[in-house]
Amino acid sequence: MENHLLYICMVFVLAGMVKGVTGIGLPTVAMALLGLVMPPLQAAAILVVPSLLTNVWQMLERRGLYALWLRLRLMLVGVCAGTLVGGAFLAKGDGRAVLGAALLLYALLGLSSWRWQVRAGQEPWLGPLVGAATGVLTAVTGVFVLPAVPYLQALGLEKEELVQAMGLSFTVSTLALAVMLAGHGAWQPAEAGISFLAQLPALVGLALGTRLRARLEPQLFRRCFFITLLLLGGHLSLASG
Template identity: 55%
Template sequence: MALMDTLFITVVFIVAGLVKGVTGMGLPTVAIALLSLRMPPLSAAALLIVPSSVTNVWQLAAGPSVYPLWQRFKWVMLAICVGVAAAGWLGAASWSGAVLGLALVGYGLLGLSGWRAQVAERHQRWAGPLAGAATGLMAGVTGVFVMPVAPYLQALNLNKDDLVQALGMAFTIGTLALAVMLTLNGTWHATAAGASVLTLIPAVAGMQLGQWLRDRMPPAVFRRCFFIALLALGAHQLIRL
């Protein structure tokens, strides 16, 4: 069983890294969606701390606008930390499977629909922190950081580079906040940290494969398959509860 678990985790991180390499996002979402087939979502999240942190810092550092983006979105980022802390305080792990299933189904449907919201500038003062807090709460329950901060940032009509960096900032801060929460509740410890370091190898290998594949297939086709797979995994998560 230990060998099978190791092989399963290795394949999961190769696939998740491949998605990240092709689309520029999705490593934690795919990894947790697949790992949760065999373990609780927050245990899966503990394995993701190192590969998620490394790839997100890499994404954050890829452009010149870190400080201006921090100044613009600092209340969103701080709200993410508050949401993660609230999830830990509420002891929300008992219903993490249901929330993860709903999040995957919602994200899959949103991606397939192609719908994008628009947030007027006058509403961003309250909508940003609200999206951040909801994202942190979701991450503290499921380990997934994409909802609703990714749709919120996409609704601001940022240019491509600023959007990629803003997402990298949100995911980096969320991952660090989650690491603190998991350390405090005993899920993140020396054994989990060591395993998380090892998962960086297949994740990077998958990213390299994804970058190679990105030049050889239409990204729109890959994204459609990605969202269909998330929808199916979310539905499976809900059915087995």
Template identity: 40%
Template sequence: MSLDPLLLVLVAATFVVAGLVKGVIGMGMPTVSLALLAATVGLPSAMALLLVPTIVTNVWQALVGGYLRQILRRLWPFLVASVVTVWLGVGILARVDVRWLSGLLGVLLAFYALAGLFNLGLAALVSRGRYAAPVNGALTGLLTGMTGSSVFPGVAYLQSLGLPRDMLIQAMGYCSS
């Protein structure tokens, strides 16, 4: 099998850009790289390319920061629901036409970006109710399994909790790991 040098350069450039974003704001490496790679190599290949870098960076992010106990105590229903349903999403990914899931990824990322840009009150939408943690966790797991992105509703839910910045970044590491 021959590797296209231009493709290798595009993949490397994608990871450099995504790594810079993560380094500057503490998040965004999977979202930026997934969007760019899906457009370049397709969603399944993009998800495969992201697996190791995402796990390594997010496990590191989740373990350093000093908030491990507080995060697990506060977010366990969200995290458990997410872990359980991610497998359902992966099952859907294996059975559904990837074009639909690539479109879903685009819609989710565009919705999240527009909600932030126009201050649409997304945090209030995802944080309401007694069952907000498990419902958001289940949706996050399902959509992550299908698209490779935990940005919606996972990140929106975590942002709605009003966590201190460092705790939020560490919690996002758990959400994406």
């Protein structure tokens, strides 16, 4: 893994920058690029610390966290349960095909004009199902976005509230992933050390992305982001076939 140290640092600078501009994307970009050179399980172990740090930062940027927790707690409990259940699939292949498929689906959703709307009466039963599905995919691929992000976008939250909600969801997903990896002996000293090291380039990228946010056209950047994920997802899917 030491042979890939420079590559890992460059990946987290880029992933942090994407998150700084869009509010999402650090785990997705990191897993997509790290998955090119290592199994997703190993990449997920490296992801833990930088993902946790940047998402806690995003989660605490504004007030109103407790109200969001009350609204989303059933979904977040589902995330934890789904991640623990998804850990049972760790031994079945290296997960690259599933990671590639998840990236392809997320990219296609991001590039489409399809929009989902969740009514208030659906949240008590739909939230836990979405959380459980997100947790299973988190355990298998290390990516936290599906179906959590489309669900959160469908709740009709204000822009800054949505960013905070995603930070809360990703924080819980990261903690659940860390517990699952530790329980399966997948967070070894080497991965833990590189994970702590990776927080530095991730924070540099986050700071750069935050400064770039005001200068870039958000829609154009998001389109380029999803096209890149589409290409990476396709490559991972074909390479694992």
